[in-house]
Every structure is written in C-alpha cells, then in structure tokens.
Amino acid sequence: MRHRFPSSRLPQSRLPSSRLPESRSIGLGYLFWAASLLGICGLQRFYLRKPVSGALWLFTLGWCGIGQLVDLFLLPSMVEQANMPLRLAEALQSNQESEHPSLEKQLLLLARSRRLEGFTINDAILSLQTGNNQSSDAVRSEIERLLHAHLLDVGNDAQGRVVYREP
16 A cells, blocks of 8 residues: 655755855965955955955055965965865764664665564654654654655554555
8 A cells, every 4th residue: 555645745855054164265265366466465365264364465465465475375274274164064964974874764774674564653763763853753754755755655553553664
C-alpha cells in the first residue's frame, strides 16, 4: 500500500539562520591593490574585511605608498585571514554532519533492519541519533518525505499500529 501526501504537507527546505561570509580571492585582492596605481589606495583592505585600516590607507594614500608596497607582500596572508571565519564554519558544519548520519539514512537503515516487522514513529524517535536542534517533528517530516519519494511504505502491524517498511 502506497501512502501519498499532498504537496502542501511536504517539509519545506529551511534557509540557514545566518549567512556565511563570502570567500575572498587573492586575484581580486591584487586587482583592488592595483587600483592604488590610479590613486585609490586601501580598496584591498576594505575587500579583505579591514575597514578601519582601509579608511586609514584611503586618507593617507596608503601611508604615502609604503603601506601599499607592504600590502603587496602581505596580501596572501590577509586573504587567508579574511577567509578564516568561513573555513571555520565549514569545518564545524562538516564535523556536525559526520557525527550523525542524516535522518534519511538512519530511517532507511532502521526500515531495512526491521524488514517486514517495520517500525513506528516512536521506534524511530527512540533509536535515531539526532542533533540537539532536531525534534520529533523533524523525524515525522522526514518520514513523510521518504513516503512521498516512495522510499518507505506505510501499513499496519498485527496490533493495528501504523508501521513503516522498506518497499
């Protein structure tokens, strides 16, 4: 028996609560540095998330050119420093994802291990390893999504409980 859910009940994709900063490139950093040859100093510092020193470079013409010359050699390390928050956030995210397999994978493994017996929502909630921010609603939504994608079947066991099985 296949169970179909109306599309309005499918889980909506959630946007991240905070946007990660964009990655900075050495090429664009040098391009902004080259603008100093036209008399606009400090653009590379604004680009690399250093607004205070960027303003200082802008108003002092790159410390009379000496600071601009030093930036020519410091630019790769400044780009690396500007990209640190992004790399840290990516590392933390991949670490969190590697701690627990996805809900989808855990639910499919549970269905495969239970074979014809199937599993109830309570079984899923009790046996899954979920992160701190995931609730029973997340498990229910993922089960509905898997049903809609025909990766799970729904039925009843001998006691009349709703169980989910691998098709």
